[in-house]
Amino acid sequence: MNHRERTLAILRYQPADRLPLVHFGYWRETLQKWAAEGHLSLEEANGQADGNAADQAIAARLGFDYNWQTMFYTNGGLLPGFKGEVVRTLPDGSRHIRNGNGVILLAQADAGSIPAEIEHLLTDRASWEEHYKWRYQWSEQRVNQALLQQLKSTPRDTPLGLHCGSLFGHVRDVVGLVGISYLQLDDEPLFREILDTVADICYRNVELALQSGVDFDFAHFWEDICFKNGPLVNPAVFRECVGPHYRRIADLVRQHGIDIVSLDCDGCIDALLPIWFENGVNTMFPIEVGTWNASIAPWRAQYGQGLRGVGGMNKTVFAHDRAAVDAEVERLKPLVELGGFIPCPDHRIAPDAKWDLVRYYCDRMHAVFG
Numbered sequence: 001m002n003h004r005e006r007t008l009a010i011l012r013y014q015p016a017d018r019l020p021l022v023h024f025g026y027w028r029e030t031l032q033k034w035a036a037e038g039h040l041s042l043e044e045a046n047g048q049a050d051g052n053a054a055d056q057a058i059a060a061r062l063g064f065d066y067n068w069q070t071m072f073y074t075n076g077g078l079l080p081g082f083k084g085e086v087v088r089t090l091p092d093g094s095r096h097i098r099n100g101n102g103v104i105l106l107a108q109a110d111a112g113s114i115p116a117e118i119e120h121l122l123t124d125r126a127s128w129e130e131h132y133k134w135r136y137q138w139s140e141q142r143v144n145q146a147l148l149q150q151l152k153s154t155p156r157d158t159p160l161g162l163h164c165g166s167l168f169g170h171v172r173d174v175v176g177l178v179g180i181s182y183l184q185l186d187d188e189p190l191f192r193e194i195l196d197t198v199a200d201i202c203y204r205n206v207e208l209a210l211q212s213g214v215d216f217d218f219a220h221f222w223e224d225i226c227f228k229n230g231p232l233v234n235p236a237v238f239r240e241c242v243g244p245h246y247r248r249i250a251d252l253v254r255q256h257g258i259d260i261v262s263l264d265c266d267g268c269i270d271a272l273l274p275i276w277f278e279n280g281v282n283t284m285f286p287i288e289v290g291t292w293n294a295s296i297a298p299w300r301a302q303y304g305q306g307l308r309g310v311g312g313m314n315k316t317v318f319a320h321d322r323a324a325v326d327a328e329v330e331r332l333k334p335l336v337e338l339g340g341f342i343p344c345p346d347h348r349i350a351p352d353a354k355w356d357l358v359r360y361y362c363d364r365m366h367a368v369f370g
Contacts, residue, residue: 002157003065008217011260011283011308013339018370021362022310022344023064024286025050029351031058039355062355063362066158068285068310068344071220072151074205075142076165076198077101078135078174082121101174102131120176125190132174136197138204148212159217161262162209162253165202167245168233169223169265171195177232184237192241199245206249210256218260219253221246221281226267228291235271243279250280262310266347268292270299277303286311288346296341297334308340315345318353322360329364336369 001009006016031045040058047054051070059067081100088096094108102121122132151160171194172180184191206219225232250261262283263276273284287294287309296309313332317324332343343365349358 004157004159004217007159007342008260010342011218011310011340013305019336019365020342021063021065021365022068022342023059023062023066024311024345024348025055025067025069026058026349027351030349030353033351034355037355062358063366068159068161070158071161071163072144072147072209072214072216073163074144074165074202074209076202076205077170078132079137079139079142080135103174103176117176120174120179122175123179125187128190128194132194133197136201138201140208142201142205143208145212148209148214152212152214160214161218161220162206162214162216162258164206164219164221164249164253165198166222167199167202167242168195168238169225171198172225172232180233184234195241195245199242199248203245203249203252206252210253216253216256216258218262218283219250219258220262220264220285221249223263223265224267226265226269226272228268230268230270231272233272235275238272239275243275246276246279246281254280260308262308268294273299274303277307282306283308283310285309286344286346289314289316290346294346295335296338300338300340305340310342311344311346312341313343313345315347315349315353318345318349318357318361320357322357325357325361325364329361329368333368 001017003020006018007020009016010019026048031040031048034040035042035045040061044054044058048058049055050067055067059065078101082098082102084100085098086095087098087104090096094106096104096118097107098104103117104119105115106118107115121127175183180191231238253261260283261281262285263281264285265272266286266288268290269284284296284299284307287296289295289312294312296312299307299309312335314328317328335341336343
């Protein structure tokens with residue numbers, strides 16, 4: 001079996017010769033550190049992107065089989081985006097930068113975390129009509145037809161996902177968490193119009209990509225709308241306003257033979273999981289262990305075998321020692337035995353990770369799981 005075959009077999013509860021060893025990429029600072037230590041070249045560190053040649057070379061050196069985030073992306077955002085520009089430079093050297101969403105961010109030197117949001121341009125119907133609505137018109141330019149034809153004619157032995165976009169997280173990024181929380185109360189018609197507009201673009205993008213005939217192995221959404229204590233959106237609002245859009249796209253991909261529909265959301269997702277599940281999403285990723293000890297086990301007990309998972313491996317052990325790695329591999333054993341679950345570091349591998357420990361993890365996983 002190749003990696004593609006064994007991955008789909010496991011997620012469909014079918015026999016497989018062994019467990020594929022999957023990863024979710026790296027922080028840029030991690031690769032820079034490993035390059036400085038001599039484990040990879042600077043060209044590989046700077047050139048790595050999900051699923052590309054540098055990514056595959058680094059994975060092979062560590063012992064991973066492939067990156068789950070190997071996907072075909074369409075453009076579900078602003079077209080065109082705003083021009084990135086420095087709005088002002090502060091006395092301490094930090095800068096206010098307008099990004100492609102029209103949001104002004106605080107950029108600080110040597111800061112590796114998510115930058116603070118200073119100001120949002122989309123605040124009301126007037127700003128929607130003037131700056132955004134026309135940027136959310138659908139066109140075939142949003143789907144790279146040349147790349148689809150290349151994918152169609154290229155043999156592969158690893159899974160390829162069709163990225164279906166973001167139905168709420170992208171809007172949150174544009175409006176801001178505080179802004180979108182107020183908008184649903186201050187102007188509910190506008191709130192729904194924005195969500196419906198973005199969701200329709202995602203649907204039409206997926207529809208056009210599927211018409212290419214590329215044999216995608218799974219469909220995938222991105223949200224990142226939870227934190228350690230739960231969701232950043234009212235579940236009742238999410239169910240009513242966003243759930244039907246998930247169902248519409250999930251039904252579409254299933255009509256084209258795609259039965260694995262995965263969802264990337266960080267944080268404690270338990271309150272939103274039933275909404276995704278009842279609307280066609282059946283594979284949770286990356287199942288962050290976090291301080292709340294997320295695991296597929298209680299979800300499987302609640303939702304049955306219809307609920308799959310990729311992730312759930314506590315990547316923080318890469319900063320410790322071999323004993324910590326051994327304990328984590330042992331913890332994963334009963335989860336793998338549930339079936340329909342593929343362990344994967346529960347987010348991008350962080351800068352405190354030790355190269356030798358990541359390699360040791362890969363060696364142990366291959367030894368334990370074939």
